[in-house]
Ligand SMILES: [Zn+2]
């Protein structure tokens with residue numbers, strides 16, 4: 001995903017539009033050690049414009065990721081739809097906070113796009129907000145099946161121990 005800015009560098013105010021629909025990095029995103037697959041090519045569209053000698057770039061990123069629910073372990077698709085903007089400068093004298101210094105007349109978007117995607121991904125993925133998860137005892141997926149397990153029993157050995165302790 002390369003955007004050539006050679007024309008807009010010399011023409012203030014002109015928009016350079018771009019559109020990409022691409023697979024990147026074998027369609028795998030590394031996220032805290034987890035390898036997450038990208039299910040659709042990443043769609044990136046936007047434009048760049050030269051404003052007072054700085055290149056402002058606006059993008060929208062859309063794709064779909066295969067996630068595994070942290071409660072029930074089921075696979076589901078996480079939709080990604082992000083708007084982002086950046087300011088690029090071509091000389092260090094013009095650079096201020098958050099502005100990115102570039103060398104040459106091409107902006108390569110891949111790294112920015114991947115960073116935006118990982119920053120929007122949920123740390124605790126859920127297939128649905130009210131996912132009931134798996135039963136700790138029998139392992140059934142409680143979204144689909146009820147089970148009769150109960151969780152309020154105390155281990156008989158612990159009951160003995162607490163009776164013993166109470167006597168002391
Ligand atoms: Zn779930």
Ligand SMILES: [Zn+2]
Pocket residue numbers: 135136137138139140147148149
């Ligand atoms: Zn159960």
